[in-house]
Amino acid sequence: MALVRYPSAMRRLINELSKLPTVGEKSATRLAYHLVNGDERDAMLLSESIKDCQEQIFLCSRCFFLADEKLCELCQDKNRDSARICVVEKPADVIAIEKSGGFAGEYHVLHGLWSPLQGKDPTETKLPELLERIKKASAGSSPVEEVVIATGTTVEGDATALYIGNAVAESGVKASRIAQGLPKGGELEFADEVTLTHALRGRRAL
Numbered sequence: 001m002a003l004v005r006y007p008s009a010m011r012r013l014i015n016e017l018s019k020l021p022t023v024g025e026k027s028a029t030r031l032a033y034h035l036v037n038g039d040e041r042d043a044m045l046l047s048e049s050i051k052d053c054q055e056q057i058f059l060c061s062r063c064f065f066l067a068d069e070k071l072c073e074l075c076q077d078k079n080r081d082s083a084r085i086c087v088v089e090k091p092a093d094v095i096a097i098e099k100s101g102g103f104a105g106e107y108h109v110l111h112g113l114w115s116p117l118q119g120k121d122p123t124e125t126k127l128p129e130l131l132e133r134i135k136k137a138s139a140g141s142s143p144v145e146e147v148v149i150a151t152g153t154t155v156e157g158d159a160t161a162l163y164i165g166n167a168v169a170e171s172g173v174k175a176s177r178i179a180q181g182l183p184k185g186g187e188l189e190f191a192d193e194v195t196l197t198h199a200l201r202g203r204r205a206l
């Protein structure tokens with residue numbers, strides 16, 4: 001007797017959904033079932049918004065945060081302190097720090113960390129772009145005075161911070177590291193606003 005299976009379009013949907021982080025096959029099936037049986041308009045809106053994001057969202061050419069123009073909203077804001085750059089691992093960290101309200105400078109998103117164990121080199125992140133950005137700023141009228149390294153307190157986060165600290169010091173710019181109050185092994189994205197504000201205020205020179 002042949003096994004009964006979901007129709008192929010639904011199998012494809014389950015397959016795509018199960019590629020999402022934290023979604024296993026069971027959850028993917030439940031979500032797919034909901035999308036197929038739920039409100040058709042909601043399902044269409046979801047599919048359109050995924051398409052819009054794919055077509056309209058890319059990385060800011062300056063700080064590599066998410067943008068829908070060449071420069072992101074933060075880089076377009078003339079009121080931010082361009083003498084200070086806060087370096088983070090991923091876009092969600094920018095959002096976390098912005099929510100804390102503890103930083104008024106600009107950002108640089110690495111999109112990865114140095115991970116010797118996984119054979120991931122610092123140059124596979126946006127670090128070379130950061131050094132280039134600092135060099136360009138130094139040659140212009142608004143040099144960078146401080147690089148605030150706000151990678152998480154994981155082994156990779158610490159290793160990356162040390163590496164960036166050394167690289168930045170070579171260009172004569174002060175580097176500091178946020179730490180105070182952040183739990184060891186902590187991801188920035190999940191820190192609460194008060195902790196983040198303290199961590200930023202209590203940053204130490206590297």
Ligand SMILES: [Zn+2]
Pocket residue numbers: 060061062063064065071072073074075076
């Ligand atoms: Zn930007």
